[in-house]
Amino acid sequence: MFIELGTQVSQRLVGTEPEHRHHSYADPIFTKLLCHAISLHRLSPQLDPLYAHELWDMPSACAIARCIIEAHDVLEYIALANISEEERSFRLLVWKLHDQQRRSSMLKSIKSHDPRAHDIYNKAVELQKEAEQHSWFQNINPGQQKRIRSGDAPSYLLSQKELNRANGVNYDYHVAATMMLSQYVHTMPMAVHQLQEFKAGSPESLHLSSMPIQYSLAFLARAITRMAEVFPKGNVEINNQQSEVFSRWYSVSEKGVTSTSWIES
DSSP: OHHHHHHHHHHHTTTOOOSSGGGGGHHHHHHHHHHHHHHHHHHSOOOSGGGTTOOOOHHHHHHHHHHHHHHHHHIIIIIIOOOOHHHHHHHHHHHHHHHHHHHHHHHHHTTOOOTTHHHHHHHHHHHHHHHHHSTTGGGSOHHHHHHHHTTOOOSOSSOHHHHHHHHTOOHHHHHHHHHHHHHHHTTOHHHHHHHHHOOTTSHHHHHHHHHHHHHHHHHHHHHHHHHHHHOGGGOOOOOHHHHHHHHHHHHHHHHOOOHHHHHHO
16 A cells, blocks of 8 residues: 555655755655665565465565665655755755765775775865855864764764754654664674574464565655655545555655554554
């Protein structure tokens, strides 16, 4: 249902000319998020007997679910946030700087002789000077200023806690979700120990395999809702049942959950 509605929102916005420069980032980021959701659905166990011999790939599902959360955060930060134009222009500038500095670092690490590499190096230098001279530069903390000056611009100018607060996302829930999923993304001890007991087809493994979906649904619901809010043309009609499900998961993102509330829901 979430994938279907998200796709409808995306299709309604095809051909729309963004009114503001930062809105041009919304389409590729939201499309990326929907692609992750489709991949997660395909990776998750199917209960149909026809799929009895499918591969239960929970670690990959966790990686994709983590991507959904990351895409949601970026969508809000760079494309949908309601902030002043001065701050927004600086965010966009630092984002471009981060891009060019990362490209430069990778090209230098492989000792590239591509003639286009010099254009990238020069662009990074130009953007760095522009960032240091921007009126918002003095509003960021000294650590971020130092990173920009040293050629390592941050992708975010907010801490995760600040970003969650700005997005209306419960910080503890965000931490729990990303921490759990990251155990599998990074092959940490918890994941390896759980995989030692993992037996595809068992009720315990089915429950465990549902966790990537459960942890990412709140962020998928938020992303779809926010796109429809910011871009009225993408607003789609939903029935009462769909509205109830969206509201429930939106509430989870705002208020988090406890073990008791999770079991009850």
